[in-house]
Amino acid sequence: MEQVVDIADFAVSNDTDCTLVTYSLGSCIGVAVWDSEAKAGGLLHFMLPDSTIAPDKAESKPCMFADTGIPLLFRSLYKLGAEKKRIVVKIAGGSQLMDAQGTFNIGKRNHLVLRKIFWRNNVIIDAEDVGGNDGRTMRLQIDTGRITIKSKNREYEL
Amino acid sequence: MTVRLDTVMDEIDNLPALPGITVRIIQVMADPRADINHLLEIVQYDQSLTGQVLRLCNSAYFGLSRKIGTLKEALAYLGSKHLMQIVLGVHCSGLLQKAQPGYGLVVGMLWRHSATVALIAERTGKQINFNNPGMLFTAGLLHDIGKVILGSFLADSYQQVISLLSHSPITFPAAEKEVLGFSHAEVGEALTSRWHLPKPLVAAARYHHEPDSYDGTDPLIRQTIDLVHIADSLALTMGLGIGDDGLMYNIDPTLARKYAIADRQFELVEADVLIELERMETIYNGGK
Numbered sequence: 001m002e003q004v005v006d007i008a009d010f011a012v013s014n015d016t017d018c019t020l021v022t023y024s025l026g027s028c029i030g031v032a033v034w035d036s037e038a039k040a041g042g043l044l045h046f047m048l049p050d051s052t053i054a055p056d057k058a059e060s061k062p063c064m065f066a067d068t069g070i071p072l073l074f075r076s077l078y079k080l081g082a083e084k085k086r087i088v089v090k091i092a093g094g095s096q097l098m099d100a101q102g103t104f105n106i107g108k109r110n111h112l113v114l115r116k117i118f119w120r121n122n123v124i125i126d127a128e129d130v131g132g133n134d135g136r137t138m139r140l141q142i143d144t145g146r147i148t149i150k151s152k153n154r155e156y157e158l
Numbered sequence: 159m160t161v162r163l164d165t166v167m168d169e170i171d172n173l174p175a176l177p178g179i180t181v182r183i184i185q186v187m188a189d190p191r192a193d194i195n196h197l198l199e200i201v202q203y204d205q206s207l208t209g210q211v212l213r214l215c216n217s218a219y220f221g222l223s224r225k226i227g228t229l230k231e232a233l234a235y236l237g238s239k240h241l242m243q244i245v246l247g248v249h250c251s252g253l254l255q256k257a258q259p260g261y262g263l264v265v266g267m268l269w270r271h272s273a274t275v276a277l278i279a280e281r282t283g284k285q286i287n288f289n290n291p292g293m294l295f296t297a298g299l300l301h302d303i304g305k306v307i308l309g310s311f312l313a314d315s316y317q318q319v320i321s322l323l324s325h326s327p328i329t330f331p332a333a334e335k336e337v338l339g340f341s342h343a344e345v346g347e348a349l350t351s352r353w354h355l356p357k358p359l360v361a362a363a364r365y366h367h368e369p370d371s372y373d374g375t376d377p378l379i380r381q382t383i384d385l386v387h388i389a390d391s392l393a394l395t396m397g398l399g400i401g402d403d404g405l406m407y408n409i410d411p412t413l414a415r416k417y418a419i420a421d422r423q424f425e426l427v428e429a430d431v432l433i434e435l436e437r438m439e440t441i442y443n444g445g446k
Contacts, residue, residue: 007397008432024267026397026405047396047428054429064429095404097391098329101411104395104424135397135404152262152402153320 002139005043008064012042012076016143023137025093027107029066029114029130030138032090032158033073034145035082041142044073048106049113066113089123090147090158092138094130107131127158166340169307170349179204180249181353184300187242188356190290194238198229201245210248211241219440242292247273247442250299258305260312260319262402268306271399272299273438277431278389286417288381297362297386300355304346304363311338323406330403331367343367358382366390369410384413396428398435 005011005022013020020043022030027047034041044063051058051065062068077087091114094107102108111130118125129136129149137150138158147158182200186192201207208229215232216225226232233241254269261268276298283291312319315337322333331341346363361379365372369387372380391409394400414424 024397024400026400027395028397047432048425050425053422053426057429057433061433064432093397095397097395097405097407097409098327099409099411103409103411103414104392105421106395106425106428133405135400135402151404152324153317154324 005045007045008047008061008069010042010044010063010069010073010076012040012073012080013142014038014040014080018142020140020142021137025136025138026095027093027104027110029091029093029107029110030136031070031073031114032092032138032140032147033077033082034088034140034142034147035077035080035086036088036145037086038077038081038083039142040077040080040082041140041145042073042077043138043140044069046070046110049109066110066117070114070117084123087123088126088145089118090127091125092129092136092149092158095132095134095136098133129158166307166311166345167348169310170345170352179207180246181355183242183245183249184296184355184359187246187296188290188293188359190293194233194241197238197242197245198233202229207245207248211244214244214248214441217441219437243295243438244441246296246299247438251442253303253306254299256306258309258312258401260309260314260316261305263305263309263399267399267401268302269399269442270435270439271393272302273442274393274396274398274431274435275299275301275386275389277434277438278392278427279385281427281431281434282385282388282417282419283381285419285423286385288385290378293356293358294382294385294389297359297382298389300346300350300359301362301366301386301390302342302346303349304342304344307345307349308334308338308342320402323403328406329367329408330406333406341367362386367407369413384410384416388413388417388419392424392427396432 002019002021022045031044046066046069047064049066051068058068062072094111096107134151139148149158186197254272257265276295279294279298280291283294318337319333334341343364350360350363358379362382365383366386369383372383
């Protein structure tokens with residue numbers, strides 16, 4: 001069974017029949033987390049780096065932003081028995097339009113801020129597929145922790 | 159494979175014509191002097207449209223304390239902006255909701271993208287004091303209408319387009335041109351012209367990926383193209399309604415400066431527009 005995670009949203013699950021999927025990652029970043037012992041995982045699709053630009057929106061939609069969405073994702077996974085030291089973290093997205101001058105470099109800022117948050121919290125990113133001009137679909141199989149990326153007509157494991 | 163433009167025009171002829179009433183609504187919305195009563199006069203003679211508008215107005219989303227029975231009441235309760243959006247959405251969403259396999263777009267994705275561009279264009283227009291944000295909304299909603307036609311041709315040559323994109327650093331519209339002979343923008347121009355839509359809407363459909371190719375002097379057309387280009391670029395960046403074309407599009411880096419819009423402002427626009435989009439989707443998906 002596939003559970004869709006929309007933009008600016010997240011989901012966690014310990015149902016081994018479940019696959020979490022998020023579509024249309026452009027400059028947004030998908031963060032997949034998984035704990036092999038708890039057999040639990042989560043997927044976040046955040047859109048912007050910094051919630052201080054719109055605190056009211058961060059209140060109602062914390063997953064819109066990296067700095068409010070990431071802590072929520074981890075806290076929710078802990079509630080399913082996951083432990084920080086075992087959590088595998090993989091990320092995808094952060095694309096941008098074909099422009100050498102980097103107009104709308106939101107993807108890059110998203111990546112930068114995410115890395116800063118993880119660095120401050122001693123979280124290692126195990127794998128990433130970030131940047132370029134592609135749209136991406138990201139899937140996390142709760143049973144196996146297998147994470148796949150689909151982009152154009154290609155699908156590969158991350 | 160190069161498709162002849164007249165083959166595409168045949169396809170346009172096969173498309174259910176945009177009802178005359180929709181064209182008139184769009185024309186009214188594009189006119190800054192138009193008053194909402196004029197819109198109501200048009201809508202009230204279409205029973206089915208009136209029924210749909212009233213059903214949406216009475217949906218749980220708006221949470222109105224009493225039943226709305228007439229268009230006039232609907233206007234008083236919802237305001238002209240919401241009412242115009244509902245009327246236009248009821249008529250255009252059918253066309254835009256369909257899946258477009260040639261672009262890797264599932265059901266509802268082209269609609270989502272178009273609605274996002276409409277909302278961003280309108281909002282950005284207000285920010286720079288554009289005199290008719292309602293028209294920007296319409297121009298944004300219809301900018302990719304060419305994809306509705308070209309989608310069926312692209313479906314046949316899909317692998318060719320994708321392999322072209324995988325091997326060379328070209329934009330999606332350039333790949334369309336290479337494989338088919340023209341891009342969705344040119345088809346959008348042909349279609350909106352045939353529908354006799356106002357010039358700024360036709361120009362936005364034609365030039366939204368290459369604003370500097372417009373060499374006319376009409377300032378209203380110039381600004382409409384520029385703002386739809388900015389809105390489309392931001393909507394693509396957000397990933398809203400992107401398919402296999404991904405972000406393989408150019409952006410004119412001078413425009414943000416031309417209209418004095420700072421990078422951080424665009425982030426705020428993204429945040430606002432996502433909330434607005436969810437509201438719109440609630441309305442159009444049956445007003446649940």
